[in-house]
Amino acid sequence: MKTNMHIAIDGPAGSGKSTVAKRLAQRLDMTYIDTGAMYRAVTYKAIQKGIRPGDRQGIIDTAAGIRIELKGSEILLDGADVSGNIRDPLVDARVSEAASIPEVRERLVALQRQMAQKGAVVMDGRDIGTSVLPDATFKFFLTATPEERAKRRYKDLAGSNPGMDFDMVMKDMQRRDLLDSTRGHSPLRAAEDAIIIDTTGKSIETVLQEITDIVGGAGRCFTK
Numbered sequence: 001m002k003t004n005m006h007i008a009i010d011g012p013a014g015s016g017k018s019t020v021a022k023r024l025a026q027r028l029d030m031t032y033i034d035t036g037a038m039y040r041a042v043t044y045k046a047i048q049k050g051i052r053p054g055d056r057q058g059i060i061d062t063a064a065g066i067r068i069e070l071k072g073s074e075i076l077l078d079g080a081d082v083s084g085n086i087r088d089p090l091v092d093a094r095v096s097e098a099a100s101i102p103e104v105r106e107r108l109v110a111l112q113r114q115m116a117q118k119g120a121v122v123m124d125g126r127d128i129g130t131s132v133l134p135d136a137t138f139k140f141f142l143t144a145t146p147e148e149r150a151k152r153r154y155k156d157l158a159g160s161n162p163g164m165d166f167d168m169v170m171k172d173m174q175r176r177d178l179l180d181s182t183r184g185h186s187p188l189r190a191a192e193d194a195i196i197i198d199t200t201g202k203s204i205e206t207v208l209q210e211i212t213d214i215v216g217g218a219g220r221c222f223t224k
């Protein structure tokens with residue numbers, strides 16, 4: 001494996017990017033970095049500390065003092081595994097606010113670049129191809145219709161949140177899409193040199209194969 005191989009996978013919630021990125025990293029024997037989990041961890045910690053919505057400085061201070069480690073699919077916040085907690089709808093409701101604060105982004109982007117310097121990574125997020133790793137070896141941008149994305153998100157959430165209602169999930173997703181794509185600092189958008197893949201109606205396996213074909217077809221040599 002080339003140690004400087006960096007694959008950026010961006011896209012909105014429910015586009016399938018996290019599942020595809022995780023599986024791609026396993027298949028290519030690379031490290032998977034879920035940057036959304038990092039914004040979620042800051043948000044979760046701010047909620048734990050009682051920081052109120054709108055308290056920018058409180059969120060900035062939270063991000064400044066945080067210790068985040070990614071171990072496979074586990075996310076450790078100050079040493080404790082918070083992988084389940086960060087997917088809570090309460091975190092969904094507040095994460096776009098934290099992600100819109102430039103100081104929070106600067107801190108997390110610095111951590112993400114440090115992680116990428118250590119070797120071959122598949123990194124997923126919203127601004128990986130445009131900002132975090134502008135020189136990534138490959139950049140993919142995954143999309144899907146809003147209905148399909150909301151259905152996927154609903155399926156993910158319904159198991160652990162029995163009261164969940166589809167329209168609520170759809171509305172929250174649209175609200176987050178709008179905030180993420182219109183914020184002033186590194187908004188959600190495809191890099192000019194990204195390969196755009198519409199995942200509507202496609203299985204994870206199909207998308208994974210499409211990406212693997214592109215990566216492999218570019219003449220790179222992989223161990224898996």
Ligand code: DC
Pocket residue numbers: 013035036037039040095096099124125126127128176180
């Ligand atoms: O991918 P996700 O749903 O776990 O991301 C959670 C939030 O974090 C999402 O609303 C947008 C934000 N985010 C971001 O702004 N930049 C990233 N690189 C990753 C996520």
